Structures are given as structure tokens and as C-alpha cells.
Amino acid sequence: MNRRTAVLALVLGAAIGVLSGIYLRLVHFLQHLLWHGTESRLPLPDSLGILAVCVGGGLLVGVLRHRHDRDAPHDLEDALVELDRLVGAEGAPKPAPRVEWLLRAALLGVVSLAAGASLGPEAPLLVLAMGLGQRAARMMRITNSEAAYLSAAGALSGLFGGPLGSVMLPVERSASPLQATRMLGAGIVASIAGLVAMFAVLPNGDGLRYALPDAGVDTGWDLLVALEWAALAAVPATFAGFALLAGTAPLRALAERWMPSTVVRAMAGGLVLALCGIASPLTLFSGEHQGQDLLDTLEDRSVLALLALVALKLIATLACLATGWFGGQIFPAIFAGMAAGLMVAAAFPAATVTAVFAAGAGAAGAAVLRRPLAVTLFLLFFFPAPALLAVVTGAGVATLIISLLGDRAPEPTSMDPSAH
Incomplete structure (x- = not known):
């Protein structure tokens, strides 16, 4: 990894980390508006409040997907398939996603998570990060593969609290493991930058550390x-x-x-x-x-x-x-x-x-x-x-x-x- 690559990984990882932190803060803000723990804040009996928030959230999700359902991502596996395709891409680069497509995908994730979906934020963050990375690739004079990998590493590092898992995700089970492995060094730089940047925006992070009982393992x-x-x-x-x-x-x-x-x-x-x-x-x-x-x-x-x-x-x-x-x-x-x-x-x-x-x-x-x-x-x-x-x-x-x-x-x- 040369100096230029390290600097670009640092810059891109930090930028994606900041945007990821902002995204998660927005999700948390809306969740706090709608929920107190697992109880609805609406002035309704508990059961009716939960029904109103979840069904109302479904209404907004459906409206966002109307006429765009087929080209919108559905879950993490969709995002990982796209990441693997981008990391292993050869030949002519795929066009970067349109801004309106990225905004719709990001908003779809915000609405789903705020309405109490039994889903995690990793898929929307990954889709948003890859799209933004692709759009920045030409300006930074890096390939789409590099942009997608570094952006994904920067986004997921803060979410999962460390750089190791986020750099390994595109490598393990990849259709092009050699291509992904060559970018590991730059990925670690982007992950660390993303982690630091996200914690600057979201000081308490998005996760937690489980308080477990004493395992009683003495021998x-x-x-x-x-x-x-x-x-x-x-x-x-x-x-x-x-x-x-x-x-x-x-x-x-x-x-x-x-x-x-x-x-x-x-x-x-x-x-x-x-x-x-x-x-x-x-x-x-x-x-x-x-x-x-x-x-x-x-x-x-x-x-x-x-x-x-x-x-x-x-x-x-x-x-x-x-x-x-x-x-x-x-x-x-x-x-x-x-x-x-x-x-x-x-x-x-x-x-x-x-x-x-x-x-x-x-x-x-x-x-x-x-x-x-x-x-x-x-x-x-x-x-x-x-x-x-x-x-x-x-x-x-x-x-x-x-x-x-x-x-x-x-x-x-x-x-x-x-x-x-």
C-alpha cells in the first residue's frame, strides 16, 4: 500500500464514518420520538400505539417502494451481493447510482428502523456507503472496486465497533477473494478512520457490550x-x-x-x-x-x-x-x-x-x-x-x-x- 492509497483510504473512510454517524443519529432521533423503550409514545393504549406506529411505518415503506420496488434493495444479502460484484468487477465500471436512488434507499432504511422493524441498520448503511463511494471514485481517481471496499469498511467499522470484521466481510465468501485481499491494508486504514469519525458524531456508538454473569471458569x-x-x-x-x-x-x-x-x-x-x-x-x-x-x-x-x-x-x-x-x-x-x-x-x-x-x-x-x-x-x-x-x-x-x-x-x- 503506497502513501497515496493510504491517504485516500483515510479520507474516504473518515467521510463515510461521519455520514454513517449522522444516519444513525437520525434513526435514533426518530425512534426516540416514536418510542419509549418498546412502548409507543402516541397518546393511545399500549397495544394500539404499537399497531399505529408499525402499520403507519408500513404505509410509508410501501409509498417509498411504489413504482421502484424492483430496483430497490431488500436486505443485507442484496447489499452483500452488490458489494461482491463491485469488489470483483473487471472491465468497464458500472455507473454510479443516481442521487435520488441513494436518497430513496436511505430514507427507506430510516423509516423501517424508526418504525420498529425487526431489522438492523447494517444493510442501509452498506448500500448508502457503497453508493457514495462509487460517486466519489472518479473524483478521487480510484477504481469502483476500491471505492466500494473502502466505503463499506468505513461504514461498518463504527457500527460493529472495530475494524477487523468490516474489512473481512468483503473477503470471506467472496467470488474474487484475491482482489479483496489486495485491499486489506487500505481497508484497515479506512475502517479505523471510519470508526474514529463515527464516534466523533455518535460518541456512545450504536452498539453495546453485554454485561454477562461470571462464567465461573477457574480451571x-x-x-x-x-x-x-x-x-x-x-x-x-x-x-x-x-x-x-x-x-x-x-x-x-x-x-x-x-x-x-x-x-x-x-x-x-x-x-x-x-x-x-x-x-x-x-x-x-x-x-x-x-x-x-x-x-x-x-x-x-x-x-x-x-x-x-x-x-x-x-x-x-x-x-x-x-x-x-x-x-x-x-x-x-x-x-x-x-x-x-x-x-x-x-x-x-x-x-x-x-x-x-x-x-x-x-x-x-x-x-x-x-x-x-x-x-x-x-x-x-x-x-x-x-x-x-x-x-x-x-x-x-x-x-x-x-x-x-x-x-x-x-x-x-x-x-x-x-x-x-
């Missing part, structure tokens, strides 16, 4: 036992991730066939989201903050209650993904995985709570994203050091199950948006 034998519990918890968490993958494309096709109107479809998704939120408020929003609430109330939850929570979270997420709401599925999958992992602790009091909680997160994230290394690096920010071996164990078990199932394992699918 090597204790560690071995904890990892055994982690491996056991990773199994239901992996299949929770599979359920999310298996349901996304069929339910989207079903929703489009039964409800051709984008407005009606998105409002129906908001209705299902609201009903899930009324049944269990923890199913609203992306899930990373709700994970701490889930852990803190574990003593009040049975195995069946946790299983029902996993099902409700998956239903809420699938309802959003299938009906046009825009966001990412990493955080909802991780929440479902943590709840599935805690089922082991609820069933077996001797289980190590910290281990099963962390392993569930790693397993579900790896099952959905199919990038176990990137998922593990992302989760470094959310889990304290004693839990990291359990995260690795969970991701490893999920990867093993995927390998054993082969073609029978559900695969991530993309609607593959058309040219902008």
Missing part, C-alpha cells in the same frame, strides 16, 4: 465443560438461523403474489410486526439491545417461553423482509440465536449461561451470514473476553453443521436488484 476443566455447553447451545441456534434463511425467499414470493400492491404488502408486514411486538416487546427493533434484557430476565423464562420468543422473533423478521421493509438480518438472527442458546440454560441449570448465550449469537450469525470469521470479529465488540471462546465455538459448530448438511442446508438468497 481448564471448567473451560472444557463451558465449551461443551456452548457446543450444545449452538445446535438450536444454528437451526434458528436456518429457519430465517429458509423462510425469506418463499414468504417474499408469497407476499408479492397475494398482495401485488407494495403499500398493502408493507402495511401487512407492519401489522404482523405489531402483533409480535404486542405478544413480546423484545421482538421489536433489531435485537442487539434487547439481548441484554433477555439475559437479565432469564430466571423468569422457561424453555417453552424462550422457544416461543425465538419463533416470534423469526416471524417478525420474516414479515419485515417479505413485505419490503429495509434492513439487515444479522442482529435479529443473533437475538434469535441467543434466545435459542439460553433454552439450554433453562433446561439444564448446570449449564454455563455466559457460554450458551455467546455461542448462540456466534452460531446463528454464522448460519445466516455464512461468514464465520467475520461474524466472530464483529462480536468481539459485544462480548467480553471470557465469552469469546464460546462465540468461536458457536460459529464453528454452525459451520460444521452446514458442511455436514451440504446442499440440504438453506442458502442465503438475494433478489439481485437490477441496475440502478
Whole structure:
């Protein structure tokens, strides 16, 4: 990496980090206007308030998608497919997305997240960052591949609290790994710049660090036992991730066939989201903050209650993904995985709570994203050091199950948006 490349990575990463921080501040501001925790701020009874916000949000989502549904991104997998295409692009560069397309995609994400969608901000941020990077490529005299990679690294670094996962995401499972690997050095510079810049705009960041109970690991034998519990918890968490993958494309096709109107479809998704939120408020929003609430109330939850929570979270997420709401599925999958992992602790009091909680997160994230290394690096920010071996164990078990199932394992699918 020469000096010019390092400087450009620094500048682009910092600029994208600032814009990402502003984007997240806007989302937080609107969420605060509409919600107090998981309760609506509207002057209505709790259930009616949730219905009004979620269905009203669906109305706005549908209006934004009207006449532009086919060329608008749907979820994180769409964004990752586009990122991989850009990073590995050869020959004539693809035209940069139009400004109005970027504004519509950004607004679609803001509305979805503010209205309580069971989705994360990573997909809108990634789409926005790549689009802005492409538009800056010619001015900075860099290729579209470099612009997309550096922009993605700068945007996701602040969101996930560190540079490692964001630079690995475009490399792992890439169709052009050599091309992506050549940009790793510049990607780290852009990631660090994006992280610092985002924290300048959003001092408390967008995530949190889970406060876990003492793992009670004092000896090597204790560690071995904890990892055994982690491996056991990773199994239901992996299949929770599979359920999310298996349901996304069929339910989207079903929703489009039964409800051709984008407005009606998105409002129906908001209705299902609201009903899930009324049944269990923890199913609203992306899930990373709700994970701490889930852990803190574990003593009040049975195995069946946790299983029902996993099902409700998956239903809420699938309802959003299938009906046009825009966001990412990493955080909802991780929440479902943590709840599935805690089922082991609820069933077996001797289980190590910290281990099963962390392993569930790693397993579900790896099952959905199919990038176990990137998922593990992302989760470094959310889990304290004693839990990291359990995260690795969970991701490893999920990867093993995927390998054993082969073609029978559900695969991530993309609607593959058309040219902008």
C-alpha cells in the first residue's frame, strides 16, 4: 500500500464514518420520538400505539417502494451481493447510482428502523456507503472496486465497533477473494478512520457490550465443560438461523403474489410486526439491545417461553423482509440465536449461561451470514473476553453443521436488484 492509497483510504473512510454517524443519529432521533423503550409514545393504549406506529411505518415503506420496488434493495444479502460484484468487477465500471436512488434507499432504511422493524441498520448503511463511494471514485481517481471496499469498511467499522470484521466481510465468501485481499491494508486504514469519525458524531456508538454473569471458569476443566455447553447451545441456534434463511425467499414470493400492491404488502408486514411486538416487546427493533434484557430476565423464562420468543422473533423478521421493509438480518438472527442458546440454560441449570448465550449469537450469525470469521470479529465488540471462546465455538459448530448438511442446508438468497 503506497502513501497515496493510504491517504485516500483515510479520507474516504473518515467521510463515510461521519455520514454513517449522522444516519444513525437520525434513526435514533426518530425512534426516540416514536418510542419509549418498546412502548409507543402516541397518546393511545399500549397495544394500539404499537399497531399505529408499525402499520403507519408500513404505509410509508410501501409509498417509498411504489413504482421502484424492483430496483430497490431488500436486505443485507442484496447489499452483500452488490458489494461482491463491485469488489470483483473487471472491465468497464458500472455507473454510479443516481442521487435520488441513494436518497430513496436511505430514507427507506430510516423509516423501517424508526418504525420498529425487526431489522438492523447494517444493510442501509452498506448500500448508502457503497453508493457514495462509487460517486466519489472518479473524483478521487480510484477504481469502483476500491471505492466500494473502502466505503463499506468505513461504514461498518463504527457500527460493529472495530475494524477487523468490516474489512473481512468483503473477503470471506467472496467470488474474487484475491482482489479483496489486495485491499486489506487500505481497508484497515479506512475502517479505523471510519470508526474514529463515527464516534466523533455518535460518541456512545450504536452498539453495546453485554454485561454477562461470571462464567465461573477457574480451571481448564471448567473451560472444557463451558465449551461443551456452548457446543450444545449452538445446535438450536444454528437451526434458528436456518429457519430465517429458509423462510425469506418463499414468504417474499408469497407476499408479492397475494398482495401485488407494495403499500398493502408493507402495511401487512407492519401489522404482523405489531402483533409480535404486542405478544413480546423484545421482538421489536433489531435485537442487539434487547439481548441484554433477555439475559437479565432469564430466571423468569422457561424453555417453552424462550422457544416461543425465538419463533416470534423469526416471524417478525420474516414479515419485515417479505413485505419490503429495509434492513439487515444479522442482529435479529443473533437475538434469535441467543434466545435459542439460553433454552439450554433453562433446561439444564448446570449449564454455563455466559457460554450458551455467546455461542448462540456466534452460531446463528454464522448460519445466516455464512461468514464465520467475520461474524466472530464483529462480536468481539459485544462480548467480553471470557465469552469469546464460546462465540468461536458457536460459529464453528454452525459451520460444521452446514458442511455436514451440504446442499440440504438453506442458502442465503438475494433478489439481485437490477441496475440502478
